[in-house]
Amino acid sequence: MTAAPNPSVADLLARPPxxxxxxxxxxxxxxxxxxxxxxxSPAHGHPVGVYALAGAADxxxxxxxxxxxxxxxxxxxxxxxxxxxLLRAVADxxxxxxHELALQESLENGxxxxxxxxxxEGSADLWHYAATLAxxxxxxxxxTLGQDTLGVVLRDPIGVVGIITPWNFPFLIVxxxxxxxxxxxxxxxxxxxxxxxxxxxMLGEILLDAGLPAGVVNILVGTGxxxxxxxxxxxxxxxLSFTGSTAVxxxxxxxxxxxxxxxxMELGGKNPQIVFADCDWEAAVDAAVYGIYxxxxxxxxxxxxxxxxxxxxxxxxxAVVERSRRVRIGDPLQPGVHAGAIxxxxxxxxxxxxxxxxxxxxxxxxxxxxxxxxxQGQFIEATVVTGVTPAMAxxxxxxxxxxxxxxxxxxxxxxxxxxxxxxxxLSAAVWSQDFSTCLSAARRIKAGTIWIxxxxxxxxxxxxxxxxxxxxxxxLGRFATEDYTETKTLQMHLGPRTAWWLPS
Ligand code: NAD
Numbered sequence: 001m002t003a004a005p006n007p008s009v010a011d012l013l014a015r016p017p018x019x020x021x022x023x024x025x026x027x028x029x030x031x032x033x034x035x036x037x038x039x040x041s042p043a044h045g046h047p048v049g050v051y052a053l054a055g056a057a058d059x060x061x062x063x064x065x066x067x068x069x070x071x072x073x074x075x076x077x078x079x080x081x082x083x084x085x086l087l088r089a090v091a092d093x094x095x096x097x098x099h100e101l102a103l104q105e106s107l108e109n110g111x112x113x114x115x116x117x118x119x120x121e122g123s124a125d126l127w128h129y130a131a132t133l134a135x136x137x138x139x140x141x142x143x144t145l146g147q148d149t150l151g152v153v154l155r156d157p158i159g160v161v162g163i164i165t166p167w168n169f170p171f172l173i174v175x176x177x178x179x180x181x182x183x184x185x186x187x188x189x190x191x192x193x194x195x196x197x198x199x200x201x202m203l204g205e206i207l208l209d210a211g212l213p214a215g216v217v218n219i220l221v222g223t224g225x226x227x228x229x230x231x232x233x234x235x236x237x238x239x240l241s242f243t244g245s246t247a248v249x250x251x252x253x254x255x256x257x258x259x260x261x262x263x264x265m266e267l268g269g270k271n272p273q274i275v276f277a278d279c280d281w282e283a284a285v286d287a288a289v290y291g292i293y294x295x296x297x298x299x300x301x302x303x304x305x306x307x308x309x310x311x312x313x314x315x316x317x318x319a320v321v322e323r324s325r326r327v328r329i330g331d332p333l334q335p336g337v338h339a340g341a342i343x344x345x346x347x348x349x350x351x352x353x354x355x356x357x358x359x360x361x362x363x364x365x366x367x368x369x370x371x372x373x374x375x376q377g378q379f380i381e382a383t384v385v386t387g388v389t390p391a392m393a394x395x396x397x398x399x400x401x402x403x404x405x406x407x408x409x410x411x412x413x414x415x416x417x418x419x420x421x422x423x424x425x426l427s428a429a430v431w432s433q434d435f436s437t438c439l440s441a442a443r444r445i446k447a448g449t450i451w452i453x454x455x456x457x458x459x460x461x462x463x464x465x466x467x468x469x470x471x472x473x474x475x476l477g478r479f480a481t482e483d484y485t486e487t488k489t490l491q492m493h494l495g496p497r498t499a500w501w502l503p504s
Contacts, residue, residue, distance in 0.1 A: 009044060009333060018104055020051040020201035020221060022058055025065035026214025028204075032057045037221060039195060041107045042378045043332050043341040048107040049198045054222035059189070059230045062218035066160045066187040067236045069215030076157045076185035084131040086210055087179050091127035093206035094120060104198040105171055110341030110378070111295055112332045120199075122458070123175035126476075129460035130179030133481040137184060150492045155485040157185030158262060159238030162231030164224075164252075165200070166244045167193035167343050168298040168400075173266075174200050176464070176475045177241045178217065184484035189218045189237070191228055193244075195344055197221040224248065235259045239484065242266070243300075246398075246424075246469045253472075264473035264483060266300065266465060268398040269426030272419040273303040273455060274409075274441060276432035277312045280453065284431040285316065287455040289323045291429070292404040293382055294456065296329070296339045298347070300470075301427050303455060304399060306406050307415050313408040317386055320404070321367045324382040329402070330375055339402060341378050348378040351401030355383060358394035358405075363387050368402075396422045412437060416444045425467030429455045448474065 017038070021028040031052045039049040054062070070076055075083075094101065102117040109116070142151035161181045165173045170192055181188050192200035204219040220227050231237055232252045237259070242252050243266040256263055273291055275284045291303030308316045332340030342348040348371075355369050368381030383403045388395050395405050409415040419428055419441075427449040430438045435452075442450040448466045451457065458464070463477030473483060 009331065017047045018049045018198050018202075020049060020197060022052050022054050022062070022221065023201070023204040023208075023217070023219040024058065024062045025068075025218065026208065029058070031055055032061075037194060037197075039108050039198070041341075042110040042343055042345075043107075045377060049104070051194075051197055051201065051221040053194070054220040054227050056226055056230060059220055059222065059227045062189045062220050063160065063230070063234055063236050065215035065218050066189050069213065070157075070160050070187040075182075075187060075213055075216045078185070080135040080137060080183075083183055083185065084134040086212060087127050087131035087134060087183060089210035090179070090203075090206055090212075091124045091131070093210055094124040094127065094203070097202065097206065098124070101171060101199050101202055104202065105196070106332050106340070108196045108198050109167060109170065110332055110343050112337045112340050114335070115295070116332075119169060119172050123171050126172075126175040126460050127179045129476075130183045130481070133180065133478065134183035136478075137481050137485070139487065148494045148498060150494060152490040152492070154488040154490065155184075155482065156488055158484050158486045159186060160236060161186045161188045161239045161241055161484060162234070162237040163188055163190040164228050164231060164240070164242045164244065165190070165192050167196040168295060168300070170196040171199040171203070173243050174203065177243075178203075180475070180480040181241070181484045182216070184481040186239075186484050187216045189220065189231060191220050191222055191231060194221055194223055228252075229255065232256050233258060237261060240264070249471070250469075264475070265471040266473075266475065267426075267469060267471040268400075268424060269300045269302070269466065269470050270305060270396060270398050270422045270424045271301060271303050271427045271429075271447070272305045272307050272445075273429040274307045274415045274419060274431065274445075275309065275312070275316060276412075276415075276430075276434070276437055277309040278433050278437070279431035280433060281316075281319075283453065285319045285323055287429065287431070288316075288320045288404065289327065291455045293324070293327045293329070293339045293402050296342055296380070297402040298343060298400050299456075301449075301456060302400075303429060304403065304405060305395060306404060307409050307418055308406060309415075310408045310410050313406070317366065317384070317406050320406070321384050324367055324384055324404070327382045329372055329379055329382060339382075342380055342401060343378075345378060347400060348380065351380055351399055351403060354394060354397070354399045354401070355385070355403060358385050358388070358392065361392050361394065363392060363394055366406075390418050390421050398424070412441055416441055419445050423469040426470035427451070427466075
C-alpha cells in the first residue's frame with residue numbers, strides 16, 4: 001500500500017466538506033427537523049464536515065430500529081463464524097479507506113495526520129481481534145452437580161447497546177466497543193462526540209458495504225443533552241457503553257438508574273509516571289515527554305503527573321523541559337509535527353484556566369503556559385509545571401492538555417501514596433531498572449493498567465479500563481465480548497425423580 005501524500009492547507013481549502021447523514025434502519029436520512037451541524041477544523045478554522053443533526057425523534061427511530069434488529073434477528077442468532085466474517089470484512093474496509101479516514105480524523109480532531117493514520121490502522125486490528133472472539137464466545141457446563149443433574153451456562157447477547165464516544169480518539173474508541181458488541185450478537189445505536197463525527201459516519205458506510213443487516217448498527221450525529229441523554233435513559237437500550245469525562249459519566253450512571261441498564265464507563269485519569277533514581281534515564285525522559293504531548297495531552301491515559309525521586313528530581317526535570325522545547329506543535333497536516341491543535345474551543349479555554357489557577361496557587365510554570373503565538377487557531381505551548389504539591393488542583397484534576405506536572409518523592413512508600421492520592425485510577429507507569437522496585441510499586445498502585453519501563457502501549461489482547469472515578473468495567477482482552485452478554489443458567493434433571501418435597 002502506498003502512502004497518501006500529505007495534502008497542503010491549500011488542498012484542504014479546495015476540498016468540499018465531508019457530508020454525513022444519519023444511519024437509521026439501514027438507510028441514510030436527514031434529521032426529521034432538517035437540522036444540520038457544521039464542523040470546522042480546529043487548526044485552520046475551515047469547514048471540514050456538514051452533518052445531519054439528530055433530534056429526539058431521530059433517536060427514537062434509531063433505537064426502535066436497533067430493537068427490531070435485535071428482537072427479530074437474524075444478527076443475534078447467526079453463527080459466530082458468520083459474524084466473524086462480517087467483522088473481518090469491516091476491518092478490510094477500514095484499511096482500504098485508511099487515508100480518507102485519517103484525513104477526516106485529523107481535520108476534525110486537530111491531531112497530526114500520521115498519528116491519525118496509526119489510529120485508524122490500530123482500530124482495524126481491533127475489528128480483526130473481535131472477529132476471533134466472535135468464534136470463541138461460549139458458556140460453561142457443570143457435570144459435577146451429581147449423577148442426575150447437569151448445569152449449562154449460556155451466554156446470550158445482552159440486547160441493544162447505546163454507545164457514546166468522546167472526541168479525542170473518535171475512531172479508536174468506537175472500535176474498542178462496537179466490534180465486540182457485534183461479535184456477541186448485540187445491535188447498537190452509536191453517538192459520537194458531535195465535533196468529531198466524520199469517521200464514525202464513514203464507518204457506517206463501511207458497515208453497509210460489508211453487508212451488515214439493516215438496523216444492526218445505527219449512527220446518530222447528535223448532542224449529549226438530547227441524543228446522549230436518550231440513549232442513557234431509554235428503556236429499550238439494554239446496556240450503555242460510555243467513554244468520556246467523569247462528570248458526564250457520573251450523570252449518565254445516575255440517569256441510567258431508572259431503567260437499571262448495565263453500564264460500562266471509561267472515564268478520566270490523572271495518571272502518574274513514577275521515575276526512580278535507577279531508571280533507564282533516556283527512556284524515562286522520552287516517555288515523560290511523549291506521555292504528555294501525544295495527542296496534545298488529550299488522552300485519558302496521558303502521563304500528566306511525573307513523580308520523580310528527589311535525588312534526581314532537578315536534573316530529570318531540566319532534561320524533560322529541555323526535550324519538551326523540541327516538541328513541534330503546529331499544523332497537523334505538516335509532516336514532522338509531533339502534536340496538533342486543541343480539539344474544541346471549550347477545552348482550549350479550560351486548559352488555559354487550569355494553567356492560570358496553578359500559577360495563582362503558587363506553582364511555577366517552568367516552560368510554556370501560553371497559547372502558541374506562532375500559530376492561528378487553538379494551539380497551546382508545551383507546558384511543564386513545577387513547585388507543585390500533591391494537594392494543588394493541578395496535581396489532582398484532569399487538565400486534558402499539553403500540561404505536565406512534576407512532583408518529587410523520597411521513598412517507594414511516598415511514591416505510592418502520591419500516586420494513589422487522586423480520585424482517579426486509570427493507568428500508571430513505573431520506571432526503574434530494579435524489577436523488584438517496579439513490581440512492588442505496581443502491586444500497590446490503584447489503576448487498571450500499569451506500564452513497567454514503557455508507556456502508552458496498547459494491545460487488543462490486554463484489558464483496558466479504570467478504578468475509582470476512572471470508570472466501571474474493562475474493554476478489550478479475551479473477555480471483551482463477554483461484557484456484552486447476559487448469562488442464562490440451564491439446570492437439568494436427568495432420569496427419574498429421586499427427591500420429593502411431599503411424597504405421594
Ligand atoms: P464528555 O464527557 O464531554 O463527552 C463524552 C460524550 O458524552 C460525547 O459524545 C458527548 O456528546 C456525550 N454527552 C455529553 N453530555 C451528555 C449527557 N448529558 N448525556 C449523555 N451523553 C452526553 O467528554 P469529552 O470532552 O468528549 O472527552 C474527554 C473526556 O473523555 C476526558 O475526561 C477523558 O479522560 C475521557 N476519556 C476517557 C477514556 C477512557 O477510556 N477511560 C478514553 C478517552 C477519553
